[in-house]
Structure formats: structure tokens, C-alpha cells
Amino acid sequence: MIVTRFAPSPTGYLHVGGLRTALYSYLYARKNKGKFLLRIEDTDLKRNSKEATIAIKEAFKWCGLEHDGEVTYQSERFDIYKQYIKKLLDEGKAYKCYMSKDELDALRAKQEARKERPKYDNRYRNFTGTPPSGIEPVIRIKAPESGEIVIHDGIKGEVKFQVNDILDDFIIARSDGTPTYNFVVVIDDALMGVTHVIRGDDHLSNTPKQIVLYEALGFKMPEFFHVAMINGEDGSKLSKRHGATDVMEYKQMGYLPEALLNFLIRLGWSHGDDEIFSMDDMLKYFDPYAINKSASTYNKSKLEWLNAHYIKTMPFERLAKEMLYFGVDFKAHKKGELLLDILRERSKTLVELKDSANAILNRPTQYEQKAVDKFITPTSLDILENFAKILTLDLDAKAYEVLTNEFLNKNNLKLKDLAQTLRISLVGSSVSPSIFEVLEVLGSDEIKTRIANALNVLKV
Numbered sequence: 001m002i003v004t005r006f007a008p009s010p011t012g013y014l015h016v017g018g019l020r021t022a023l024y025s026y027l028y029a030r031k032n033k034g035k036f037l038l039r040i041e042d043t044d045l046k047r048n049s050k051e052a053t054i055a056i057k058e059a060f061k062w063c064g065l066e067h068d069g070e071v072t073y074q075s076e077r078f079d080i081y082k083q084y085i086k087k088l089l090d091e092g093k094a095y096k097c098y099m100s101k102d103e104l105d106a107l108r109a110k111q112e113a114r115k116e117r118p119k120y121d122n123r124y125r126n127f128t129g130t131p132p133s134g135i136e137p138v139i140r141i142k143a144p145e146s147g148e149i150v151i152h153d154g155i156k157g158e159v160k161f162q163v164n165d166i167l168d169d170f171i172i173a174r175s176d177g178t179p180t181y182n183f184v185v186v187i188d189d190a191l192m193g194v195t196h197v198i199r200g201d202d203h204l205s206n207t208p209k210q211i212v213l214y215e216a217l218g219f220k221m222p223e224f225f226h227v228a229m230i231n232g233e234d235g236s237k238l239s240k241r242h243g244a245t246d247v248m249e250y251k252q253m254g255y256l257p258e259a260l261l262n263f264l265i266r267l268g269w270s271h272g273d274d275e276i277f278s279m280d281d282m283l284k285y286f287d288p289y290a291i292n293k294s295a296s297t298y299n300k301s302k303l304e305w306l307n308a309h310y311i312k313t314m315p316f317e318r319l320a321k322e323m324l325y326f327g328v329d330f331k332a333h334k335k336g337e338l339l340l341d342i343l344r345e346r347s348k349t350l351v352e353l354k355d356s357a358n359a360i361l362n363r364p365t366q367y368e369q370k371a372v373d374k375f376i377t378p379t380s381l382d383i384l385e386n387f388a389k390i391l392t393l394d395l396d397a398k399a400y401e402v403l404t405n406e407f408l409n410k411n412n413l414k415l416k417d418l419a420q421t422l423r424i425s426l427v428g429s430s431v432s433p434s435i436f437e438v439l440e441v442l443g444s445d446e447i448k449t450r451i452a453n454a455l456n457v458l459k460v
Helices: 016-031 048-062 078-090 101-113 181-191 202-215 247-252 257-265 279-285 298-315 317-322 336-344 350-361 369-375 376-390 399-408 419-425 435-442 444-458
Strands: 003-006 035-040 094-097 136-142 150-155 157-162 171-173 196-200 224-226
Touching: 003 016, 003 196, 016 035, 016 048, 016 196, 016 224, 016 247, 016 257, 016 279, 035 048, 048 257, 048 336, 078 094, 078 136, 078 181, 078 202, 136 435, 150 202, 150 224, 150 298, 171 181, 181 202, 181 257, 202 224, 247 257, 247 376, 257 298, 317 336, 317 350, 336 350, 336 435, 350 419, 350 435, 369 419, 376 399, 376 419, 376 444, 399 435, 419 435, 419 444, 435 444
Parallel strands: 003 035, 196 224
Antiparallel strands: 094 136, 136 171, 150 157
16 A cells, blocks of 8 residues: 655744645555555654644645544654664664764864864764763764665656765764654654655755665665755745745635645646646646656746636635635625626636625725726716616616616717716726626615715715
8 A cells, every 4th residue: 555644844834845745645645545644743842833733734624635544743752762762772773972062073173174074983883881971872873884875766766875975873862862853754654654755855865864774673665756846936945035835825815725736736747738637637647756857936927827717617605615714705695696707707816806806895985086086077977976867776787788878878978978987986996897797796776875975975
């Protein structure tokens, strides 16, 4: 069975790059009827944030990436890690190192002066004497001292590391007994049965150390996939200045989870020239072996385009439910479905949809001065007042258009003599969807009320 995992550290909120990795892991497991696990790597007790842990779970829930089983917390597994540290010590595969910080600093200074790579010199590797007093030892693994470590990566292919260039007897437990990152990752992945590790290629340099630990512990090694990073449009590492990076900020900015997942899967993977991928499509076509080796570029315009597509095509019930988050209840309005259909065609985000809806649903309390100065005259207000007198029935947009044209023809007027003044009276500005669609949504009583309000304010 294929088992994948996502293992964020709760020292900050879930980044879109992390969500992409989680999506890749989720899809590969689900496609193969395997398991997708969630592990919170919270061993850094000083930097951990409960709020960040909650936010990670909320982001998963919002995106619909359901994990299997209970969430695993590393902070609850210290007894397990201690057992495996003891096992390595007992088997002579790890040892206690009593080197002080001053000694380590002095060693590194000498190595740097000789322009050598700073590394531990293995002085306690085979130590049998009396330990120095007053020093709590760290635990170091006995790493290979020569040769090479080869990774068969599902994305990058064969990657070779020369031991002399990257390894020393690295620490697996600190002097206070807490285990280090690479050690606990290997223990957890092995005990959780993880078969495929899909993660960012910033972890590639950790992999040789983890391979050393897999071999020392006698665990079966998973297959690794190291995914290239996401860059900003300027080619630099993706950061806040390129747009929101916290996943839940995308919800607040009015993006749909379907659009965000569709956007992320295309950052590093493709299926021909296809751009639109439902979750069913992703499950059908996704293949981690087809992930691109090179970094991908964040493109906000593409995200907006995808979001607009999902806004336009989403069923009314679902989209109306999404809009409740922004305080707009389309179902409570008798013409709510019509209004939503009118506005969704011109909205890139749910925030834009909210603003457009509120501009129509809420009676204006003020009128855009620039529009008033440009379009409002005593004559235009007289025309508006006379138009209100013929409104007696609720009509559809086409019937309102016929009624309006009859009024204009009878009074020897053109639409431009009425349209903008009417629009300003109804929505407070000179911008709205088709004026006849707005009339249909509001109905005659509301139209007359708004015209009367506008006349009271503007007719001086």
C-alpha cells in the first residue's frame, strides 16, 4: 500500500508551497487507494504555536484534503525516540560526545582558517576513557567516513553526494536529551509506514543524513520526491511581497479552494495543455514522476483567471453558501439567484462579488461626487422623477427595457438622457451591470424608494 504524509512545523501558518506539497502527497495516495497522513512536527517547543497548528488544520479542512487516521504529534512521541537512541547506543552505532561548545568553536575557527569545511572531527567516536566532568553529552551517529551516498529521486533522478563533502558524525540528540529533526523524521516515517516522501527540494540536503539513519536503524527506505521551489514573478523566492502566502488569507481575499488547488497543481506539473482540473481530474491524471525538475513561477493573473472560471461555473447553492462567509445572503433575496448570475460573470474574486452585490442590495446612503458632477442636472432629475411615475409593476429585464423605451420615445428622449442618472439613484455610482437587470432585481417599489431618496438629496 502506498502511504504518503504531510509533516508541517507549527512555527508559522501553512504556506502555499506547503499546501502544494500536501496536495501532491494527497493525490498520489488517494489515486492508489493508499493512505495520506498528517504529522505535526512540533518538537521545537520554544517556537511552536498552537494557533499555527489550528490554522494548518483549518487550511486542510477548507481545501478538502482529508487525512487518514488521527493527527500525529511529535511532541507526544519523545519516549519512542529515546528508545531508538538507546538502541543505537547499545549497538555501537551512536555514541556520546562530550565536546564543549568552546572546543567546537575553536575547532571550527582552525578549519575555517585552513579554508576547510567546518565539521566535527570524530574525537569521541571511539572514546573509552573517563568522560570530562560537568558536560552533558550530545549523541552522535557513526556516519560513513568516505564514499558516496546515492539517492534515486522520483523527480531529480540519480543524485550523488560525496561523504567527505557533506557528512560528519552528526548529532541525533541534544545535551538535554531532545532528538534532532532528521532523527525524528526517520523514526516517524518508518513507524508510520510511509512509502513515498514528497517534499520541497530544500530538504534534499537532509536526505543523505536520513539515509544514514535508515540504514543504521534497519528500516526500509521510502522513495523520495524532491519538488522544486515556487518563485515569485521576479524570479526570487516566493514571499509576502508577491501576494498572500498564508493559505487562509486566500479564503479571506475571496479565492475558492478549487481554484487554489487547480492553480497549485499546475505549478510544477502538467497534463498536456490542460488548465482546468477538478479534483476528479487531478486524481485521474496526477503522476509524481511527471513533476518538473525546475522551479515554477507564481502568477497571480493565472490564479485570478482560474478563480473567475470557478465562480462562473459553480452551482448556485454552493456559491451562495460560500458568499455567506462574506455576509451576503443571496438566498434571502427573491431575485438572489438572478443577481448572482448577473454578477458572477464579472467577478474575479468573492470579495469583488460581495462588493458588487452590496452595491445593488444596499440602498445608497451617499452618491459618488464625480458621477454626480458629470451626469446630474436639473433636467436629468426631472426626467428621473417622471420615469418613477410609470413604475407600477415588477417586471423582468426585457419588459423593463420595453417600458423604458416607450417612456423615452413618448418624451422624445434617448437612453443616455436617463440611464446614468437612474443608475446613480439606484446604486450610488455610474457603474453597475445592465440597468435593466438592476431594475429587475430591485423591483418597482424599491426602485421608486431609491429614486425618491436620490431626489431628496440631489434635487436642490
